[in-house]
Amino acid sequence: MALKFIKGRLKGMKYSFQGGIHLLKTEASIQVQFGIFVLVTIAGFFFKISNYEWIAQFLCVGLVMTAEGLNTAIEGVADFIHPDYHEKIGRIKDVAAGAVGIAALVSVIVAGIIYLPKIF
Structure with a gap:
């Protein structure tokens, strides 16, 4: 029983990974967000942000990319149901x-809180 549960979770992780790769390959908005993720990660190392700032940064990136993925899924379902x-x-x-806009705005505010004091 436990083995079946574990196999099911691993299969789910496989589908999740495939969906994330599909998003990254096909959705411009996710590609932009991934580029921003790379830039803020470099900035984090450059400015030597604290562990808590890393946590906030990763949570924000995750929030925005999750919102983008859900937005893409919702749009896909809506277009499938009613193409016109x-x-x-x-x-x-x-x-x-x-x-997505709300998640992005919150992320910009958090980035400002983290980086503006370090820049100025």
């Missing part, structure tokens, strides 16, 4: 994109 323009589908997509 529809006002309600448009609103759903706007809300999903808005969630």
Whole structure:
């Protein structure tokens, strides 16, 4: 029973990894976010940020990339259900994109808190 559970979790991790790679290969927004992740990681080493600042930075990157992935999934489902323009589908997509915007705004604020004192 435990072995079956572990195998199931490993299979789920495989699908999760494949989905993440697919996002990275096909979605421009995820590619931009990954580029930002690389830049802030370099900045973190350059400015020697604290462990807590690393935690905040990784949480923010994870939050934004997760929101981007969910937004992509929501848009894909919406387009599958209703390929032509529809006002309600448009609103759903706007809300999903808005969630990404909120995550990005919070991340920019956190980055400012971490890096502005080090720069100035």
